Amino acid sequence: MKHAFRSYRFPPLSQFIAAGQRSEDTDGQWQASVAEGFEQGQRDGYEVGLVRGQQDGYDAGRSDGTARGREEGRNETLVTLDRLARPVDAILKNLRQVRADYRAAQRKEVVDLVAKVARQVIRAELALQPVQLLALVDETLASMPPTREEIDVFLNPEELKRISELDPKRAKRWNLIADARLDAGECRIKAGDNEVDAGCHQRLAACMEQVSNHLQLAAEHIDEEVS
Known part of the structure; x- marks a missing residue:
């Protein structure tokens, strides 16, 4: 069996040249497209980064500005409040001083009243029993250094006379001396180089000083509770 052969015709060389040219043109277009896309991507990235950076900067600036504004507003408010509070503080200070002066005056009145009543009681008691002054002399001498020298006791002349009449035995224990400068109830003792006041007024x-201190402490305690 015989096979029939067909003759093959090679395509013209011009077709391969044209195809190569088209391939080269396609590569060029692709490279151009890549370059254009890269440039476009750069532009888009720059614009996006610029917008984002501006937004971030705006947010940061707004946050910082808000914080500074609040701090400045707070400081201005404190300054204003301090300026407004000064007159009030001065008024409160004056009121406290007035209250303190008033209470001090009250304490003084109380102490003076108690002292006045006490003096009247002492005067009445001594008028009835002037010999009680000798008990004060004994008490005072007990607190003084012992001495062998003569003890001089200075008394009001009227009281000295009555003591000598009422209790002459006790009156002879010391050297009683009349002193017109002394008020009723007053008494001075001299033992050697020591001389002390043993009268009722000094006591x-x-x-009264103790009473005044007690009232002062009580007033301070009340002020602490009120505060």
Whole structure:
């Protein structure tokens, strides 16, 4: 069996040249497209980054500005409040001083009244029993250094006379001396180089000082509770 052969015709060379040219043109277009896309991507990225950076900067600036504004507003408010509070503080200070002065005056009145009543009681008691002054002398001498020298006791002349009449035995224990400068109830003792006041008024003054201190402490305690 015989096979029939067909003759093959090679395509013209011009077709391969044209195809190569088209391939080269396609590569060029592709490279151009890539370059254009890269440039476009750069532009788009720059614009996006610029917008985002501006937004971030705006947000940061707004946050910082808000914080500074609040701090400045707070400081201005404190300054204003301090300026407004000064007159009020001065008024409160004056009121406290007035209250303190009033209470001090009240305490003084109370102490003076108690002292006045006490002096009247002492005067009445001594008028009835002037010999009680000798008990004050004994008490005072007990607190002084012992001495072998003669003890001089200075008394009001009227009280000295009555003591000598009422209790002459006790009156002879010391050297009683009349002193017109002394008020009723007053007494001075001299033992050697030591001389002390043993009268009622000096003791009363010490007692009234304790009363005044007690009232002062009580007033301070009340002020602390009120505050």
